[in-house]
Amino acid sequence: MADLLKAETVAEFRAKGATVLRAVFDDWMEVLRAGVDYNLEHPAPNARDYRTEEGGRFLSDYCNWDRIPQYRDFIENSTAAQIGSELMGSRTVRLFHEHVIVKTPKTGMPTPWHQDLPYYCLDATQTVSLWIPMDAVPRERTLEFVAGSHLWGKYFRPQRFDGTALNENDGLEALPDIDGDRDAYDIIGWALEPGDAVAFDYRTVHGAPANNSATAQRRAFSLRLVGDDATFARREGIKTSPPFEGVTLAHGAPLEGPEFPLLL
Incomplete structure (x- = not known):
């Protein structure tokens, strides 16, 4: 199978922990928008659904691929798995979960700086999130990354x-005040159009500004993929997100089972 990505794109992903992929999912926008619209009307019981005083809505929902057919169609039939394989340098690609974040107009709530991996019941070095916007995203409202932070x-x-x-007492270090000293970091981000994607490592520090626009919404579908070395992590006394409460894998076991289907 011919490679989909240029060598310099893969190199940027591995060196900086994030890269932009232009127009890779143009043909899937109608499908994904239909899935996200259904998700907005039918959020899962554990969804985070914030409303602001200005009338904005911030929905964060995940693990709906098995009940929303448009999500399953994209996951199983798009080029996402091959893209993930090339970026991670992994022979296999497995779904960890999908995640939808919607910021409607007047959502004055930023996504704080964070890494994804410490939230997860997962240990892995071969990881990639594909963050796919349904709407045009100007640079001032886009997802931002601290380049190279996946290697810290x-x-x-x-x-x-x-x-x-x-x-509260997880023993982990608090993030530095990135916004208080932005010039000290190599912060990268891209203006995006529907069909573009941003790919990033689970360890890369990232965040997003509030959507203070009076008219523009920002709908995004994220696909979390893992490679050959992914194992399940039991973190006793620690909440993980998503919780995956029904998974019975032992600590250190290969990440497998119906919740985590093999895509490639």
């Missing part, structure tokens, strides 16, 4: 979207 060798304390700690 640190896990930072997970936070809820309201900024409170997910686990």
Whole structure:
């Protein structure tokens, strides 16, 4: 099978922990928008659904691929798995979960700086999230990354979207004040069009500004993929997100089972 990505794109992903992929999912926008629209009307019981005083809505929902057919169609039939394989350098690609975040107009709530991996019941070095916007995203409202932070060798304390700690005494280091000293970091991000995607490592520090626009919404579908070395992690006394409460895998077992289907 011919490679889909240029060598320099793969190199940027591995060196900086994030890269942009232009127009890779143009043909899937109608399908994904239909799935996200259904998700907005039918959020899962554990969804985070915030409403602001200005009338905005911030929905964060995940693990709906088995009940929303458009999500399953994209996951199983798009080029996402092959793209993930090339970026991770992995022979196999497995679904960890999908995640939808919608910021409607006047959603004055930023996504705080964080890493994804410390939230997860997962240990892995071969990881990639594909963040796919349904709407045009200008640079000032786009997802931002601290380039190279996936190579710092640190896990930072997970936070809820309201900024409170997910686990108060998890023993992890607090994130530095990135916004208080932005010039000290190599912060990267891209203006995006529907059909583009941003790919990033689960260890890369990232965040997003509030959507203070009076008219523009920002709908995004994220696909979390893992490679050959992914194992299940039991973190006793620690909340993980998603919780995957029904998974019975032992700590250190290969990540497999119906919740985590093999895609490639």
